Amino acid sequence: MKFQELLEVVSEEPLFETGLLLAGDVDPAGVRRQLSRWTRSGKVQQLRRGLYVLAPPWQKQPPHPFLVANRLAPGSYVSGLSALAFVHVIPEYVAEVTSVTGRRPELRSTFRGRFSFRHVKPSLMFGYRQTDLGRGQWAFVAEPEKALLDLIYLKPGGDDKAYLAELRLNFDLLRLELLQDFTGIAALPKLTRATQGLLELAGEAPEYQTL
Numbered sequence: 190m191k192f193q194e195l196l197e198v199v200s201e202e203p204l205f206e207t208g209l210l211l212a213g214d215v216d217p218a219g220v221r222r223q224l225s226r227w228t229r230s231g232k233v234q235q236l237r238r239g240l241y242v243l244a245p246p247w248q249k250q251p252p253h254p255f256l257v258a259n260r261l262a263p264g265s266y267v268s269g270l271s272a273l274a275f276v277h278v279i280p281e282y283v284a285e286v287t288s289v290t291g292r293r294p295e296l297r298s299t300f301r302g303r304f305s306f307r308h309v310k311p312s313l314m315f316g317y318r319q320t321d322l323g324r325g326q327w328a329f330v331a332e333p334e335k336a337l338l339d340l341i342y343l344k345p346g347g348d349d350k351a352y353l354a355e356l357r358l359n360f361d362l363l364r365l366e367l368l369q370d371f372t373g374i375a376a377l378p379k380l381t382r383a384t385q386g387l388l389e390l391a392g393e394a395p396e397y398q399t400l
Contacts, residue, residue, distance in 0.1 A: 190215065190223050192232060196247060203252035203326055204260055207239045236299055237261055254302055255320075255328035258286045261297055262306050265290040266317040266329035269307070269343065272336035278362045289314070289331075289339050307343050316371050334368040338375060341383045348383035353390060360391045 190210065199205040210220050224241065227233040234242050240260055242252060255267045255275070269287040273279045285303040291314050295306045316335025319327050331339060337358075341347035365388065372384040 190220055192227065195223075195227070195233075196243075199243065200247065200249055203250045203256060204236070204240060204242050206241070206260075234300060236301065237297070242301075250324060250326075252301070253322040253324075253326045253328065254286045254304075255322055255330060256326050257299075257301050258288045258304050258306075259328045261299075261304055262288060262290055262292070262295070264292065265306055266314075266331055268317070268331035268336045268339040270336075270340060272331045273333060273340070273356075273358075275330065276333050276362060278333045278337070278359050279356055280359075289343075307339075309339065309342065313339070313342065313375060315374065332367065332371075333363055335371050337363070337368070337387075338371055338380050338383070341380060342375075342377070348379045348386065350386040350390070353383065353386050358387075358390070363391075365391060 195210070198210065202209075207221065207224065210224075211217050224233060224235075228235050228241070231244055232247065234244050236242060236257065242248065255271075258267055259265060265288040267275075267286060268289045270279065270281075270283045271285070271287045274281060274283040285305055287305050287307060289309045290306045291311045292306070292308065294308045297304045297306075316338075317329050317331045320330040322328055330336075341353075344352070346352055368384060368387065372380050
């Protein structure tokens with residue numbers, strides 16, 4: 190395979206995997222050798238084994254960090270502070286992308302940034318959906334209410350009301366009934382305590398006070 194042939198196949202893709210290049214009558218060993226050469230020459234960048242992105246100037250569409258996270262760990266979804274910042278529920282920019290997974294925890298540092306994968310038990314792998322990231326890219330991202338519960342679950346002391354207040358949550362963008370529904374599904378005392386604290390904080394927020 191020549192580099193121009195590679196561009197014809199993947200130039201519109203923000204990311205591509207080796208399997209995409211192995212369809213049809215090709216020499217798998219030869220394709221892998223070429224990928225190694227292009228990686229060494231800087232034409233292609235490797236995110237993990239079998240996952241690549243074209244380097245500038247051949248890259249037409251940079252991959253969104255959430256898409257990278259999904260593809261680094263299939264079966265995971267973006268959650269916690271990353272998902273909350275994405276929909277402006279918290280005011281801060283979050284550089285590291287946090288995802289949750291039913292597999293082992295992991296931290297990956299790549300040229301596309303840092304990606305952390307936090308383990309939760311399988312019964313907590315709910316409350317996420319495929320989300321439009323723009324420019325034709327989609328990724329699995331937690332609903333804001335589930336992202337908040339994941340954050341609380343994973344952080345020691347996350348149910349402390351003082352910590353929850355420090356998050357400076359925009360309660361206008363949180364569906365409190367859905368938060369309570371997700372808490373009921375999770376059925377964990379820590380999350381129940383945290384949700385009670387969040388309801389109290391929402392009631393204390395000026396826009397939620399009864400006139």
